Amino acid sequence: MTICDFRLAAFLPYRLAVLSERISRRLSRIYEAEAGLSMAEWRVMVHLSRCGAVSVREIHGCVNLDKPRVSRAVGRLEESGLVEKTSSPTDQRLLVISLSAAGRALLDRILPPAIAYESRLLAALSSEDRVALDRIMEKLHRVMDADPEARPRSRLDIPRDAAE
Amino acid sequence: MTICDFRLAAFLPYRLAVLSERISRRLSRIYEAEAGLSMAEWRVMVHLSRCGAVSVREIHGCVNLDKPRVSRAVGRLEESGLVEKTSSPTDQRLLVISLSAAGRALLDRILPPAIAYESRLLAALSSEDRVALDRIMEKLHRVMDADPEARPRSRLDIPRDAAE
DNA sequence: TGACTTTTGTTGCAAGTGCAACGATATCAG
DNA sequence: CTGATATCGTTGCACTTGCAACAAAAGTCA
Numbered sequence: 125m126t127i128c129d130f131r132l133a134a135f136l137p138y139r140l141a142v143l144s145e146r147i148s149r150r151l152s153r154i155y156e157a158e159a160g161l162s163m164a165e166w167r168v169m170v171h172l173s174r175c176g177a178v179s180v181r182e183i184h185g186c187v188n189l190d191k192p193r194v195s196r197a198v199g200r201l202e203e204s205g206l207v208e209k210t211s212s213p214t215d216q217r218l219l220v221i222s223l224s225a226a227g228r229a230l231l232d233r234i235l236p237p238a239i240a241y242e243s244r245l246l247a248a249l250s251s252e253d254r255v256a257l258d259r260i261m262e263k264l265h266r267v268m269d270a271d272p273e274a275r276p277r278s279r280l281d282i283p284r285d286a287a288e
Numbered sequence: 289m290t291i292c293d294f295r296l297a298a299f300l301p302y303r304l305a306v307l308s309e310r311i312s313r314r315l316s317r318i319y320e321a322e323a324g325l326s327m328a329e330w331r332v333m334v335h336l337s338r339c340g341a342v343s344v345r346e347i348h349g350c351v352n353l354d355k356p357r358v359s360r361a362v363g364r365l366e367e368s369g370l371v372e373k374t375s376s377p378t379d380q381r382l383l384v385i386s387l388s389a390a391g392r393a394l395l396d397r398i399l400p401p402a403i404a405y406e407s408r409l410l411a412a413l414s415s416e417d418r419v420a421l422d423r424i425m426e427k428l429h430r431v432m433d434a435d436p437e438a439r440p441r442s443r444l445d446i447p448r449d450a451a452e
Numbered sequence: 453t454g455a456c457t458t459t460t461g462t463t464g465c466a467a468g469t470g471c472a473a474c475g476a477t478a479t480c481a482g
Numbered sequence: 483c484t485g486a487t488a489t490c491g492t493t494g495c496a497c498t499t500g501c502a503a504c505a506a507a508a509g510t511c512a
Contacts, residue, residue: 130399132334132351133444136406137311142352142445143425144308147301150438162468170296180491187296188306190470195492217477217490235294242300248427256420261307263412274314280297281306326498344461354500359462381460381507 147245154237159230160204164189164197169206169223173231177222179212186280206230311409318401323394324368328353328361333370333387337395341386343376350444370394 132138148163155161161169167187172178175186184194198221201207206227212218223231246254262283268274296302312327319325325333331351336342339350348358362385365371370391376382387395410418426447432438 130334130338130403132331132338135334135402136409137308137315138331139425139445140304140308141312142442143428144301144304145352146432146439146441147428148305150432150435151301153437164468167296167302170294170299174294174296181489188309191491192471192493193469196468199492215478215490219491238299239294245300245428245431248431249424253420253424253427256417257424260413260417260421260424261303263417264307264311264409267409267412268310268314271314273317275310277310278306281303328498345459355461356463356501357499360498363462379460379508383461 151238151241154241155234158237159234161234162197162200164193165201168194168197168201169227169231170235172207172221172223173228173235177210177220179218179220181218183221186278188278188281201227315402315405318405319398322401323398325398326361326364328357329365332358332361332365333391333395334399336371336385336387337392337399341374341384343382343384345382347385350442352442352445365391 152163152166155166167189168183171183171187175182180191180194180198183189183198184191187194189197198207198209198219202209206224208222208224210220210222212220249257265277265281269277316327316330319330331353332347335347335351339346344355344358344362347353347362348355351358353361362371362373362383366373370388372386372388374384374386376384413421429441429445433441
């Protein structure tokens with residue numbers, strides 16, 4: 125009967141995990157039920173839509189997925205014809221991955237509802253809330269950045285105006 | 289070349305997922321490396337420390353884990369001697385689960401560092417930030433609450449002062 | 453009482469995950 | 483040129499997850 129006053133529901137890591145998972149699962153209904161994509165495949169597709177033809181390594185470093193997960197996601201996407209794999213002419217190790225026409229078409233279909241869902245979330249926040257949320261999330265990331273035991277942040281997830 | 293200006297790194301669901309996972313993984317070093325607990329087991333133990341002797345169903349409804357996951361977590365915890373399972377005398381279906389002395393001792397050891405890590409995160413925020421974060425998370429949850437396609441919120445995760 | 457429904461916890465199974473090891477290619481030192 | 487080292491993508495494997503099906507116990511209602 126020592127530590128009984130600790131409330132899991134008030135524990136920040138837990139609360140973040142619950143909220144994040146709730147939102148992610150709801151969002152996945154859009155790209156999973158609609159297009160049969162897993163979260164990893166969704167992230168890869170979205171990344172490709174913006175960053176063009178890139179390697180597995182590049183994707184891995186940008187969307188917070190480990191290498192095997194990216195590799196398998198790309199494999200499945202290629203099987204589905206949504207993505208094309210070419211080996212780089214200058215470096216035989218590298219793979220150049222890009223969206224196919226079908227992949228682009230699919231993304232054109234599922235990106236709008238995904239963005240709409242984000243808007244629905246953002247609409248519940250005031251503009252002050254949105255600014256505060258950005259600031260708070262960045263502050264929390266900074267704590268992790270300073271912690272050598274924490275996994276480093278992906279390159280693209282660091283804001284451009286990352287004033288030290 | 290249609291939708292190319294969508295930045296995953298600015299997409300709220302993705303940002304929440306990345307931050308949450310980063311924090312969760314760091315936190316898991318405390319209860320995993322130190323005590324061999326998975327996240328599910330950690331949540332079950334913590335819940336038991338506060339809510340005493342409860343059923344699988346009860347845990348399932350409180351800590352955002354599905355029934356099979358709770359069942360298996362409890363099974364492993366029992367094997368490790370951290371938890372005790374008794375069948376209810378009044379209802380043979382029900383299981384009464386409670387921390388063993390060893391479980392309580394273990395929790396006494398790993399709860400302080402976990403709380404300390406949360407404090408480290410909270411210390412990076414101003415008191416205004418903390419208030420804002422509570423408000424923002426609750427607003428986002430409310431959006432999900434209003435969405436029939438979203439998974440409902442666990443009972444304990446709804447603030448007591450949940451003014452409609 | 454006796455069939456029907458509901459609830460509780462467990463199990464089966466296919467799919468996904470995380471980590472380490474691997475082969476293949478490229479790079480570099482001597 | 484050659485051996486050592488590093489990088490890239492894949493694969494193996496043990497483990498976890500999520501969903502649905504399940505048996506057992508309780509509740510329901512004629």
